[in-house]
Amino acid sequence: MNALAARRRHPAAIALLILLGLVVTGLAYSAFAPKPASAATASADQVQQGKKLFLANCATCHGLQAQGTKAGPSLAGVGAAAVDFQVGTGRMPMAAPNVQAPRAVVRFKQDEISAMAAYVASLAPGPAVPDAQYSSGEGGDVAKGAQLFRVNCAMCHNFAGSGGALTRGKYAPSLRNVEGKHIYEAMVTGPQSMPVFNDQNISPESKNDIVAYLHAVDKEENVGGMNLGNLGPVSEGLFAWVFGLGIMVAFAVWLGKKAA
Known part of the structure; x- marks a missing residue:
């Protein structure tokens, strides 16, 4: 017992315990950390x-x-996902310098886009083009995706993904009828003024939930009358001012003529 107690009090025991703890922590992180939704190597x-x-x-x-x-x-480190998003949505190549690159007609075939993405990815590590498992929206939790979207995205893109204005002539584009792959790529690359949501911020499964929610919004029919672009109080207020006040003014003029 005395010999065992002496070994426990040995100065090297503390260092050994710390080293063992670091090894166990590293193994646990590698086993349970979110896996990147990467595609095949080029x-x-x-x-x-x-x-x-x-x-x-x-x-x-x-x-x-x-x-x-x-x-x-510089494109070093932007990854294949950035190229696939920018070129795959027609934003690149830009026709002319501007405050923001708008979505436009795609000028390249998908195999050409994939080749350019592979070249840029070879320059330095960066986000890869996601697998369909995490970007198609299939099997995603729409309710969870709606909650995540409202917390992280709705302040710029609107609760229904209709887009919105930003500062200095920039804007958050509409996400209606956008391919799930491009939604995922935008989250991991942060184009224009958008922040980056890597796999530590939002897991690949949760990104798929967000895609599922946006696709569900695309399919749903509005059951509350005219949606007015789903832009909320701005368009609703404009409608009330133009038509509501217009009707009231017309009614007041009619009453005036009747009284005369």
Whole structure:
């Protein structure tokens, strides 16, 4: 017993316990931490094809090595998801410098977009294009997604995803009828003025719940009369002023003529 007690009081015992605790914590985190919703690794041929497309269509603004210029930011570390979102929604290449890149006609085929995304992803680690399991909305919890959306997104995009105005000419775009993959990619890359919601902020499963909610909003018919763009009190107040007061003024004029 004395020998066992002496070993417990040995100075190295504390360091050994700390080391053991760190190992156990690391193993537990690797087992239970949210897994990134990453897609398959790109091939070398796809990366080379993407580099050629990048040099022909993107290097003017982003530099020959994607290092960035005065006309466009560096793309190192933005990941394949940023390219798939920006090019896949027609926001890039931009027709002209502007406060914000609007959604436009997509100029490339999906295999070309994937190749450019693979090239940019090869430059530095970054968010990957998500698997359909986490971005299609299939199997998602619509009620949970609605709650997450109201807490994290509705202040800019409106409770129904109809979009809204921001400062200095910028705006939060409408999320109506947007592909789930692009919604997920926007969350993990933070385009324009949008903050980044990585997997530690919102897990891939929860992102899928948000996509499920937005797709459910797209499918639902309005049961409360005219939706007025789902823009809330602004459009509702305008409707009341234009039509409500208009009817009241017309009624007052009619009463005046009748009294005369």
